[in-house]
Amino acid sequence: MLALVGIGLDAKDISIKALEFLKNAQIVYADTYTSITSSESLKYISDATGKEIIPIGRSRMEEKLADTIKDASRLDVAILVIGDPLVATTHHIILDEAASRGIETRVFHSSSIFSAGIGESGLDIYKFGPTTTIPFWSEHYKPTSFMDVIARNLANKEHTLVLFDLNSPTGTAPMPIEQAKQIINMADKEGILALEKKVLILADIGRASQSIKYIEFSKIPSLARDLSGRILSMIVPSQMSFAEEESVKRFS
Amino acid sequence: MLALVGIGLDAKDISIKALEFLKNAQIVYADTYTSITSSESLKYISDATGKEIIPIGRSRMEEKLADTIKDASRLDVAILVIGDPLVATTHHIILDEAASRGIETRVFHSSSIFSAGIGESGLDIYKFGPTTTIPFWSEHYKPTSFMDVIARNLANKEHTLVLFDLNSPTGTAPMPIEQAKQIINMADKEGILALEKKVLILADIGRASQSIKYIEFSKIPSLARDLSGRILSMIVPSQMSFAEEESVKRFS
Helix, strand or coil: CEEEEECECCCCCCEHHHHHHHHCCCEEEEECCCCCCCHHHHHHHHHHHCCCEEEECHHHHHHCHHHHHHHHCCCCEEEEECECCCCCHHHHHHHHHHHHCCCCEEEECCCCHHHHHHHHHCCCHHHECCCEEECCCECCECCCHHHHHHHHHHHCCCEEEEEECCEECCEECCCCHHHHHHHHHHHCCCCCCCCCCEEEEEECCCCCCCEEEEEEHHHHHHHHHHHCCCCEEEEECCCCCHHHHHHHHCCC | CEEEEECECCCCCCEHHHHHHHHCCCEEEEECCCCCCCHHHHHHHHHHHCCCEEEECHHHHHHCHHHHHHHHCCCCEEEEECECCCCCHHHHHHHHHHHHCCCCEEEECCCCHHHHHHHHHCCCHHHECCCEEECCCECCECCCHHHHHHHHHHHCCCEEEEEECCEECCEECCCCHHHHHHHHHHHCCCCCCCCCCEEEEEECCCCCCCEEEEEEHHHHHHHHHHHCCCCEEEEECCCCCHHHHHHHHCCC
C-alpha cells in the first residue's frame, strides 16, 4: 500500500487516523521536495510512532518513483507531506502510478494553507478567485503569470491567495518577503500593487508564531526583519464588504 | 479561553494538538448548526478525552453567544466544528466577540472540503474560481446566485466547487442529489448544465466511503440511490488540461 499522509501546518497537526496508520507502516518517507518539512513535526511523528523518517528529496521522488512503488507492492509505504497531500500535482502522479500497477493507495487529509490561510484572514472564502504562486526567478526563468492572475481576480472583484515559492534554486528555503516584493515589482508592469494598495501578509499560519499584517504593499520592507525565515503567503484583497473591512482592521 | 476546534472530514481526522487541548478543556460543545456533525467523530473524541460533548444548535450558538463567551472568561471552552473551523463566517463572529471582551482565543485547523475535495478530484487547484453553495429553497426564498457563479467561472475558464446546503428547513440533513439537481434545473435558465455537460459528484470526501463520479449532469438521477444520505458536493469543470482529463477518467 502507498499512503500520502498530510501532516498539516503545525507540529501535531497530523490526524489521529494518520498517526495510527504510521505506527503500522514499514517505510516512512518525508517529502522535502514540494514543501518545507518542519523538523519539529517530523521529530514528533518519529517519536510518537517509533519510526525512522527518511527525507525524500527531488531525486528520489522523481527518479526513483518506480522503486518506491515497487516497495509499496509488498510493504506499507507512507510519504509525509506538509499541509494537505493532494494539493500538489506531483502527488497525484505518484497515486496514479501506484494505482495503475494495482497497488492500493490511501490519502490522509490535513489542514492546508488554502482553507486555513483564507479562514484566518477573515475574508469571505466565497469571494476568492484562483490562487497563484510566485516562483523564484532565475536568469532564464522569470515568469510573471502570477501577476495576470491577481489582475484578473481584481477585475472580477475577487480576492487572491498568493503563495510564495518554497523551493529556491539553492535548496528548500522559503522566499523572503523582500525577494517576493522585488519579483512582484518587476512583474507588475501596470503598477497594480505599487502605490496605495493594501495587502495581507500571512506568516506561519496555524502555528503559535502565526502573524498577519494588513499593510500597504510599498511598506512591506518594514516587515522583513520580523518575517525572516518564516513561511509566507499574501492575500490581495479585492473590494471588501463591511464585515471584511472590520475583520482585517485587526491586522493593521 | 475560547477555542474553535476543527474535527475534519472523518472520524479521527482531529489533530493530535486539538485532542490534547480538549483533554484539558472544561466545556466542549459541538456545532450542529453550520454543519452535520458526524456522531462517529463525536463518540471517538468523547471516548478519547473523557469529556461530555454538548450539541449546540442554532439557538444556543446565536442567542446564547453571550453566555458561551462569559463561560470562556473563566473556563476553557471548546466548540467542535466539522472540517476547518474558520471557513464559516459564524465562527469569525464568535472569535471576534470573544476577542473584543479580552478573552483568549485559539483555532485548531483540520482537513476541509475546500482543499480535500479539490485535491481528490485531480483537477488543478490553481484553476478553481470562487466556490459556491446551493441553498435549500423555500416558498419565499429561491436564490439562484450560485448559478451565476458557475456561469461566470466557466466564462473565465475556471472550475467551480459547488457545495450542497447541509441545513435543511426541517433540521440538519444533507441535500439529496435529486433535490440539488431540481434546484439547479430551475436556476439554470440558460441551460448551462442541462444537456451534455459532465460534472464530478463528490460523496463523503476523506472517508472510507468516499466516492467520486464523473457523469453527465442529466444522468445524475441514476446516482440517487447510492448517494442517499451522504454529504455531497459537485465540481463543474471548465476546460481541462490533458492531465486533468486523464485524472477524471478514473471516475467515469
